Amino acid sequence: MVVYPDMVMLDLVGPSTCLKIAQCDIEFVWKTKTPCMTDAGIPVTPTMTFSECPRNVDVLFVPGGIIGTTACMNDPEVLAFLADCGQHARYVTSVCTGSLVLAAAGLLKGYRSTSLWAVVPLLADMGAIPSMDRVVVDRNRMSGGGVTAGLDFGLTLVAALRDEETARRVQLFLQYAPEPPFHAGMPAGAGPELTAKVLKSREGMDAGAKLAARAAGKRLGVLS
């Protein structure tokens, strides 16, 4: 699991909790072992550097983030590691805006993929086939939608790595029988006014991601 400064903690903790209960070994990988601060105010300390990380992992996973995502999309060192590790990994996966980083590394060209609803269209700039589905599996690529989709993604991944019974056991452990008190989890349920407000508050962040996606699209020969 790649970690990075200004990532979203819940993007990491949803899937990692599922994987831990299924007794998978997890390493947090980054350039250095300097703790990476997250939106939750809780830093994550990498357990392995890029150079220490084996390339034939079962799962390469990238969480989403705030401005940290855009920084990764523009960072040759991060993209080179992902491109290399992603080539050999059994599954190449992400939650939320993590898919933008995978796409910027050229790993989603021609693959159906999802991301946070607000930035799904940017995937096309980098050659991915954008989907608004909550969890998207295309060959060995698996992506989850925004933040909380990490739970649906995590269970899907456990079922793929282990089996459905293990995934159902994890679900019962986590009492994952959701009952959202409101129905505003997607723009259709939230309505146009609230959606416009959220997009407005994300404006700066999403503009940065758009520029990074275009630059990556050019590097990858998708955009001219």
Next chain:
Amino acid sequence: MVVYPDMVMLDLVGPSTCLKIAQCDIEFVWKTKTPCMTDAGIPVTPTMTFSECPRNVDVLFVPGGIIGTTACMNDPEVLAFLADCGQHARYVTSVCTGSLVLAAAGLLKGYRSTSLWAVVPLLADMGAIPSMDRVVVDRNRMSGGGVTAGLDFGLTLVAALRDEETARRVQLFLQYAPEPPFHAGMPAGAGPELTAKVLKSREGMDAGAKLAARAAGKRLGVLS
């Protein structure tokens, strides 16, 4: 938000992410400022000690945990802090087995409350009125069920502290429109075989919690 060694990270990060987006100030409170290791392999460093924590907080929150919960239920220093802070807090809240700790501190006597499905019955030993509902609000007590119920709980709490529009905005930010790939989040959906397996694997942990609940029930004059 109380933190403690051997707590469950997702119990904390679900609600705290909701509160952060709603621009609430959060402090992580414990006996000392020594980092507390969590199930996720990521430690949380307390930002405040019990003695530094103001008693008139808006929200007192206790996450659940593995054996850490039982340790808290048996720890006079933790229970004294909770009893004192809980007396003055606007909302006294928990997710997962956190409610067992609140109950052991005498804060749920006569209050409808929930917990992780496997330990809900233990609440009665400490004078609470057990409920299997996912989020339970009784006057100023608010509890969520197991682990992932922290999201439903978090949105309910944001609506109470701010307003429904803010909670819906948080929900859209987090794309909380869940689609569990299986239907095993509660014993009814998981079926008796899988439920028995999960209970079996929790046996030692739940036995410890049961002993602690009985001891607390005696201290509180609920059990004789």
